Amino acid sequence: MKCDADIADRIKAWRHALGLTQDEFSRRSGISKATLVGYEVGQRKPGSDALAAIARTGVDMRWLLTGEGEMLPKPAPDKDFSDVPYARRLEKIGLLLAGLTEQEAAAFLDEMFARAHDAARRHELEQALIQMRAELDRLKKTA
Template sequence: MVAALVAAFAMKVATIGDRLKQQRARLGSSQVQMARAAGIPIDSYKKYEGDAAVPGGDALAGLARAGVDVTDLLIGEQRGAPAHSPHRVEQLRAGYVYLPLFDVRASAGGGELVEDENIVDVLAFKEEWIHQELHAAPGDLRLIFVEGDSMVPDLHPGDIILIDHTDTTARREGAYVIRMDGALLVKSLQRLPGGVIKVISRNPAY
């Protein structure tokens, strides 16, 4: 059994592709017009909207110049600064870390086989919160989805969890993502005398 600590819980959110489509609709632009205004190849732009790729720094700067609210694009929260400001990307970077959301599902149930580990989104977190509340290094954190209902009411299907993949020894009790026979499960782990670790489902129906 391999475990990774569930460091925090997050709500299910729209993807970067979803928010980019919304931003383009707000601006009244076609995909070709938006790609041209941002200086991005049209094939790359279509991948961003289709969540087949995540825009990097240069692409984000171009999108900001084209009028996209980059804060809303990455975080899902609109800010008060003008969307066309050339300083938006630099302002957004200060004090935040960007963590990848993988197309991986940990089952709160019978087990979910992991077949795809593509990055489907990038979510922003305050760096201060990462260090003070989680006591973790941003590079050790990953975001994945939850499937199944065995951890209800703590976790629900479609929730996103933030995991620390370096905490693999279950030194403390809490929720962990564990790998068993090629499947990922999210369960509560409890230490018992004699070095025994008890795997617990929070849902009393299990």
């Protein structure tokens, strides 16, 4: 018998949006896996301690409790994230991923990871080339 299917579905949706397994979400939130499973299938209803633990994972509590608003909280107007590289883009990516199916999100993340890996590898090779040229120039000057 389900206690509250809506909050159960939103807890599960939030965990999926984070890309976490039940074990990973359990560790991150401090809620036991068995308890989390009970919440997600609607057999248990989270109390204040569990809700506080889930809130620490970054979910917007208004959305979690009511389904209204966005899954991710809006940054406080007095906070300035301009010094955090790509903060706005990452926030938008998180919102985008939350609206995708699990398979679509996984495909998107796999593609982005591959591109980031390729960019990092190119950067690494460019740095090695710069060092090799500098060493070659040094050897030419000493010869």
